[in-house]
Amino acid sequence: MANRADLSETNYGNSARERWSNDVRRAAMRPTIGPTSRSWRVSVILLGLVVLAGILAWLYQLKHGLGSAGYNDQAFWAVYIADVIAFIGVSYGGAVISAILRLTGQSWRAPLTRLAEGTALITVLIGAMFIFPHLGRPERFWEILVYVNTSSPLFWDFIAIGTYVLATIIFFYLPLIPDLASVNKMLGSADRPMRYRTYRALSLNWIGNERQRRLLHGVMSLIALIIVPLAVSVHSVLSWAFATTSRPGWNESVFPPYFVIAALYSGTALVIVVAAAFRKGYHLERFLTKRHFVRLGYIMAALGLVYAYLTLADLLPDGYTGITAGWISQTVTGRYAIAFWVYVIVGEVLPVALVAIKRTRNIAGMTVASASVVIALWVKRIVIVLPSATQPLIASHWGTYHFTWVSITITLAGVAAIPLGLMILFRFIPVMSIDEMEEVGELGSTEQVSEHTIVAQELLSVGAHINGNGNGNGAHVPHVPKKEA
Amino acid sequence: MRRELPRRWYLVRKLSRNNKQVSTELSVIPAESFVSSLDKGDSSTRSGDLTESSSDKEYSRRNFLRIFATAAGAAVAVGSGIEMLSYRAYAQSQPTTNDWSGGGMTGSGVATMASTLAPPTHQWAMVIDLRNCDGCKSCTAACQKAHYLTPEQTWIDVFSLTDSVGKTYHLPRPCMQCENPPCLHVCPVHATFRQDQGIVLVDQDRCIGCRMCMAACPYEARYFNWNSGVKYPPLPVQPTPEFPVPQRLGTVGKCTFCVGNLNHGMLSECAAACQMGVIYNGDLKTDVAVNGMGTTVKLSKFLYDNDAVTYKPEQNTHPRVWYILGHGQNLTTDIASKS
Ligand code: SF4
Ligand code: SF4
Numbered sequence: 001m002a003n004r005a006d007l008s009e010t011n012y013g014n015s016a017r018e019r020w021s022n023d024v025r026r027a028a029m030r031p032t033i034g035p036t037s038r039s040w041r042v043s044v045i046l047l048g049l050v051v052l053a054g055i056l057a058w059l060y061q062l063k064h065g066l067g068s069a070g071y072n073d074q075a076f077w078a079v080y081i082a083d084v085i086a087f088i089g090v091s092y093g094g095a096v097i098s099a100i101l102r103l104t105g106q107s108w109r110a111p112l113t114r115l116a117e118g119t120a121l122i123t124v125l126i127g128a129m130f131i132f133p134h135l136g137r138p139e140r141f142w143e144i145l146v147y148v149n150t151s152s153p154l155f156w157d158f159i160a161i162g163t164y165v166l167a168t169i170i171f172f173y174l175p176l177i178p179d180l181a182s183v184n185k186m187l188g189s190a191d192r193p194m195r196y197r198t199y200r201a202l203s204l205n206w207i208g209n210e211r212q213r214r215l216l217h218g219v220m221s222l223i224a225l226i227i228v229p230l231a232v233s234v235h236s237v238l239s240w241a242f243a244t245t246s247r248p249g250w251n252e253s254v255f256p257p258y259f260v261i262a263a264l265y266s267g268t269a270l271v272i273v274v275a276a277a278f279r280k281g282y283h284l285e286r287f288l289t290k291r292h293f294v295r296l297g298y299i300m301a302a303l304g305l306v307y308a309y310l311t312l313a314d315l316l317p318d319g320y321t322g323i324t325a326g327w328i329s330q331t332v333t334g335r336y337a338i339a340f341w342v343y344v345i346v347g348e349v350l351p352v353a354l355v356a357i358k359r360t361r362n363i364a365g366m367t368v369a370s371a372s373v374v375i376a377l378w379v380k381r382i383v384i385v386l387p388s389a390t391q392p393l394i395a396s397h398w399g400t401y402h403f404t405w406v407s408i409t410i411t412l413a414g415v416a417a418i419p420l421g422l423m424i425l426f427r428f429i430p431v432m433s434i435d436e437m438e439e440v441g442e443l444g445s446t447e448q449v450s451e452h453t454i455v456a457q458e459l460l461s462v463g464a465h466i467n468g469n470g471n472g473n474g475a476h477v478p479h480v481p482k483k484e485a
Numbered sequence: 486m487r488r489e490l491p492r493r494w495y496l497v498r499k500l501s502r503n504n505k506q507v508s509t510e511l512s513v514i515p516a517e518s519f520v521s522s523l524d525k526g527d528s529s530t531r532s533g534d535l536t537e538s539s540s541d542k543e544y545s546r547r548n549f550l551r552i553f554a555t556a557a558g559a560a561v562a563v564g565s566g567i568e569m570l571s572y573r574a575y576a577q578s579q580p581t582t583n584d585w586s587g588g589g590m591t592g593s594g595v596a597t598m599a600s601t602l603a604p605p606t607h608q609w610a611m612v613i614d615l616r617n618c619d620g621c622k623s624c625t626a627a628c629q630k631a632h633y634l635t636p637e638q639t640w641i642d643v644f645s646l647t648d649s650v651g652k653t654y655h656l657p658r659p660c661m662q663c664e665n666p667p668c669l670h671v672c673p674v675h676a677t678f679r680q681d682q683g684i685v686l687v688d689q690d691r692c693i694g695c696r697m698c699m700a701a702c703p704y705e706a707r708y709f710n711w712n713s714g715v716k717y718p719p720l721p722v723q724p725t726p727e728f729p730v731p732q733r734l735g736t737v738g739k740c741t742f743c744v745g746n747l748n749h750g751m752l753s754e755c756a757a758a759c760q761m762g763v764i765y766n767g768d769l770k771t772d773v774a775v776n777g778m779g780t781t782v783k784l785s786k787f788l789y790d791n792d793a794v795t796y797k798p799e800q801n802t803h804p805r806v807w808y809i810l811g812h813g814q815n816l817t818t819d820i821a822s823k824s
Binding site for chain 1: 637638644645646656658667670671672673674675676691692693694695696697699700701703704705707708709710711712713714733734735736737800
């Protein structure tokens with residue numbers, strides 16, 4: 001790694017490495033500098049229409065009030081706050097997966113990081129946007145910064161989300177620097193001068209020399225290190241908006257880890273979904289192989305089991321004593337039972353089974369598993385929000401929340417904005433991190449290894465990292481690029 | 486039985502939207518005119534007479550009103566009393582949110598204001614005598630009429646609950662005007678504040694509609710303005726936190742104890758409407774309470790003699806509303822059975 005520059009110089013020619021590099025560049029940049037395909041344009045227009053419909057629905061809601069989205073005094077928090085949690089949650093998953101893979105020096109991450117970080121960036125922006133339909137008076141949002149109340153959980157939510165958005169942007173931007181320089185090399189200054197100038201400015205005169213490389217690696221490791229606790233704090237603070245109230249079902253000490261794990265679980269799942277979609281749509285089959293999906297699937301299943309455990313930890317004590325158990329009986333057997341069991345079956349049993357069974361442990365199986373996790377975890381957020389909100393604190397009359405076309409349209413617009421945002425994003429930047437792909441080489445990123453080896457390697461590298469033996473990127477790259485004649 | 490006074494468009498504070506600029510214009514009808522009209526006739530009664538009296542003898546409602554009014558009149562006459570000042574300026578001068586006995590809010594701003602202020606004349610409270618409540622909901626109806634509320638907005642709601650011997654009893658629930666209000670602590674923009682007389686109010690011109698307060702209130706006392714198109718008659722005044730009518734779409738509203746009424750010698754709408762004399766308006770400072778039937782009591786003794794309780798004391802909210810229970814009645818909320 002250290003003498004990468006030497007390598008490419010001494011082996012200038014038709015080496016395997018050179019061919020690999022060319023392939024990577026072509027695949028990653030085709031959607032960026034090539035002409036747009038017909039299906040790309042059609043998808044963007046369709047998705048754009050859905051987003052537009054959501055914006056119109058929001059304008060309607062502004063005029064007619066939140067009642068048009070199905071809200072009432074006993075369902076005062078409902079779908080939009082669940083959307084906020086779900087979107088910021090998946091973002092968190094993308095960022096942390098990428099950060100942890102970086103920190104533990106997993107070379108196979110190379111084709112995934114850009115997708116994961118891009119997903120993190122797009123979804124955190126969408127999630128932050130969902131605060132606006134949630135508010136009754138979005139135009140007064142600025143007041144949070146002016147009439148600061150430090151004892152309000154929402155103030156800290158704002159600080160946490162704001163910091164996290166910033167960190168996500170930086171985390172996305174840093175590994176982009178070398179790639180922007182690469183794109184510019186291919187683009188040339190004549191073709192699109194505006195774009196060329198922007199990229200040149202953003203790539204900060206990157207020429208890839210030793211000093212720059214060392215600096216970038218240092219900063220990258222630092223921000224990867226920062227983003228993990230930062231993301232934990234964001235979701236903890238988000239959960240405290242619920243847990244600091246006295247409502248049974250929200251006032252739970254398990255909430256911060258509960259939210260954090262839910263975020264990681266759904267976020268890993270979304271990374272798999274996105275990887276599957278872009279693998280097909282952007283022809284990355286050669287780079288994103290079964291190995292990537294299976295490894296991410298393992299991580300996802302492990303997180304899923306932790307989440308199931310936390311769900312049990314949340315339900316059991318209250319249900320056992322029965323003191324504040326109204327929300328539990330409603331969740332497990334009552335009016336929210338369908339949603340709850342959808343989560344159990346589609347969000348836990350099915351995906352874990354698909355990962356556990358050898359026959360389904362392939363790309364299609366992992367895609368189905370992760371898609372069902374993403375959907376079921378959104379349902380689970382609804383199950384976290386609604387039973388406690390609609391439970392009566394004095395009388396015995398439960399509130400009800402009805403989805404309306406307004407809330408459904410706005411939520412669907414958020415969903416459509418993920419692929420739309422990613423497609424537009426990857427129109428301007430390479431869909432894979434060219435620099436990292438070149439760094440780890442073909443073997444490092446695509447080689448098929450037996451699954452036992454994978455698990456062993458992961459455990460070892462995580463263990464080494466915890467023990468302080470891991471020394472960052474490259475330390476655990478099992479296959480040092482070979483010099484070839 | 487209902488009020489002798491016209492409706493309450495008397496005290497209008499034109500509040501500057503800018504936090505630092507405080508304008509305290511009184512417009513429409515000056516409050517003094519009402520006070521003096523009320524004070525006609527025998528004016529010998531002083532608040533001191535009442536508080537010093539150790540008997541639990543009942544005073545006539547008129548006398549009681551005069552006591553309220555005299556105090557209010559004094560404050561208005563002095564001119565530097567809190568009634569003349571912007572609630573917001575006063576609130577900003579208060580040192581801490583956790584001051585359970587006095588004003589409400591933190592904030593920088595007019596720190597010097599505090600020294601120039603007279604201490605508040607009243608500390609409002611309420612007593613609800615559950616022994617007499619028949620669940621007729623006249624209080625709810627009167628409140629909704631006075632504040633032009635929608636049918637769902639039951640700022641004072643009457644719940645039908647079951648007591649420990651299986652009989653139904655009725656629980657009127659206004660805002661508890663908590664002295665340690667969770668709704669205030671969670672409000673991200675200080676739209677919820679506590680004025681110097683202990684009343685928790687909402688500034689609907691500042692509320693961002695996040696509904697954090699609805700999540701935090703243990704008594705479900707807050708009601709949102711969910712829908713546009715609520716019809717209001719033409720009103721001669723601008724909405725104030727004390728009298729938020731018309732309410733703003735997308736903000737939260739709740740019981741204000743009709744603090745405008747109280748400060749001008751009138752009962753709250755609910756107390757005035759209750760034909761059973763269940764709801765007493767009280768003042769912790771002068772230690773009196775009066776209900777819509779004209780029954781006037783010495784507040785502390787009334788609470789003590791009848792073993793009054795607050796609702797959900799375990800929530801540490803320190804309510805300003807006390808309940809008097811009948812046999813077998815209890816305010817324990819059995820959430821487990823609600824399924
Ligand atoms: S009863 Fe609810 S709304 Fe009223 S002061 Fe207490 S917490 Fe706030
Ligand atoms: S809804 Fe309004 S009053 Fe309630 S916490 Fe939010 S900003 Fe404050």
